[in-house]
Amino acid sequence: xSPMVMKQLTEMKLTGMAQALSSQMEQPGTYETLSFSExxxxxxxxxxxxxxxxxxxxxxxxxxxxxxxxxxDIDWQPSRNLExxxxxxxxxxxxxxxxxxLLITGPCGCGKTYIGCALGNNACQQGYSVQxxxxxxxxxxxxxxxxxxxxxxxxxxxxxxQLLILDDWGLEPLSPAHRNDLLEVMDDRYGKxxxxxxxxxxxxxxxxxxxxxxxxxxxLDRLMHNAHRLEMxxxxxxxxxxxxxxx
Numbered sequence: 001x002s003p004m005v006m007k008q009l010t011e012m013k014l015t016g017m018a019q020a021l022s023s024q025m026e027q028p029g030t031y032e033t034l035s036f037s038e039x040x041x042x043x044x045x046x047x048x049x050x051x052x053x054x055x056x057x058x059x060x061x062x063x064x065x066x067x068x069x070x071x072x073d074i075d076w077q078p079s080r081n082l083e084x085x086x087x088x089x090x091x092x093x094x095x096x097x098x099x100x101x102l103l104i105t106g107p108c109g110c111g112k113t114y115i116g117c118a119l120g121n122n123a124c125q126q127g128y129s130v131q132x133x134x135x136x137x138x139x140x141x142x143x144x145x146x147x148x149x150x151x152x153x154x155x156x157x158x159x160x161x162q163l164l165i166l167d168d169w170g171l172e173p174l175s176p177a178h179r180n181d182l183l184e185v186m187d188d189r190y191g192k193x194x195x196x197x198x199x200x201x202x203x204x205x206x207x208x209x210x211x212x213x214x215x216x217x218x219x220l221d222r223l224m225h226n227a228h229r230l231e232m233x234x235x236x237x238x239x240x241x242x243x244x245x246x247x
Contacts, residue, residue, distance in 0.1 A: 016050030017043045056125055063130035066167065069118035080110065081233040087115075090228065091122050096163050096194040101223055104198045106232030112198045115230065116165050119196065123163045131158070132165040138185075139178040146177075159188035169199040170209040179215045186222040197223060202231075 009018040020043045024031045031039055071091050076082060095102065102119070104112045120130045133141075145151035158164060164185075174182065189195055201209065203224065210216035 014047055016047035019050070020046035052127075055127060059124040059127070059129060060121070063120055063124055063132055065117040065120050065130070065132045065165075066134075067114055067117040069114045069121055071118045071122050074115070074118060075111070077234065079234040081106075081231060082115070086230070087119075090119055093123055093126055093128060095228055096123055096128055099189070099192045099194055101194060101225075101227040102196045102230065103203055103224070103227050104196060104230045104232065105202055106200070106230075106234075108200055110232045110234050112200075112232055113167055115232070116167065116196050116198050120163060120165050128162040129160070130163045130165065131161045132167070134168050135166045135182075136168065136172050138166065139174075139181055142181045142185075143177065155184055155188060158185055159193065161193060163194045163196065164189065165196040165198070167198045169197050170201040170206060174209065174211055176212070179210055179212055179219070183215055183219050183222075186219055190222040190225075195223065203229070 006018050006022070009015070009021070024039060024042070031042075034042075071087055074082065074087065076084060090102065104116055106112050117132065120132055123130050142151060142154055145154045186195070199206070206220060207216050210219055
C-alpha cells in the first residue's frame with residue numbers, strides 16, 4: 001500500500017480507517033479471501049468505532065462526573081430500596097430523550113451520587129451530553145458569569161446539555177440571585193432536556209429550600225412535573241466500606 005494513501009487518510013482524519021488498513025496489510029493471509037466490498041466494510045466499521053470511542057471520551061471529559069461509577073457495579077442490597085428493573089429502565093435513556101427529570105433522595109452516604117454518576121456515565125456511553133455539578137458550585141459559577149459577561153453563554157451551554165446532574169440540593173439556603181439563576185436554568189430546560197436532582201431531603205421539604213414562595217412554585221413545578229423518583233434508603237455506604245476495611 002502506498003504511503004501516500006496512508007498519509008491522505010490521516011490528513012482527512014480517517015485515522016481509524018488507516019489503522020484498520022495497516023492491520024490488513026500486515027496480515028494479508030487473514031483478509032485475502034475477502035472481497036473488496038467486505039474489506040472496505042471492515043475499514044468503515046473500524047473508522048466508525050474509533051469515532052464513537054473518541055466521542056464517548058469527549059463526553060465523559062466534559063461531564064466531569066464526581067465518581068467513576070457504572071450501572072453494572074451497583075450494590076443491590078434490599079435495604080437500599082433500589083430495584084434492578086427501575087435502573088435498567090432508566091439506563092435505556094428514554095427519559096433523557098423526552099427531557100424528563102429524575103429526583104434522587106436518601107440519607108447521607110447512601111450512594112445517591114454514585115447512582116447519579118452511574119446514569120451519567122451510561123448516558124455518555126450512549127452518546128448523550130452530560131454535565132455534573134454540585135448545585136452550590138454551579139450557582140457560584142453563574143454569579144461569576146454575571147460579573148465577567150459570560151452568563152448568557154453559560155445558560156446556553158447548560159440548556160444544550162442533554163443531561164444535567166445537580167448534586168447536594170438543599171444543603172445551603174438560596175440567595176435571591178441564586179433563586180433567579182436556578183429558575184433560569186430550569187426554565188430553559190423544561191420539557192426539552194433532562195435534569196437529575198440529588199438531595200438528602202425528601203421532596204416534600206424542597207419547597208422550604210427555595211426561600212421564596214413564588215419562585216419555589218415556579219422552580220419546583222418545572223423540576224417535579226412528570227419526574228421519575230428514586231427514594232433510596234439504608235446506612236452510609238462510606239461507613240460500611242470503612243467497617244469492611246478495618247476487619
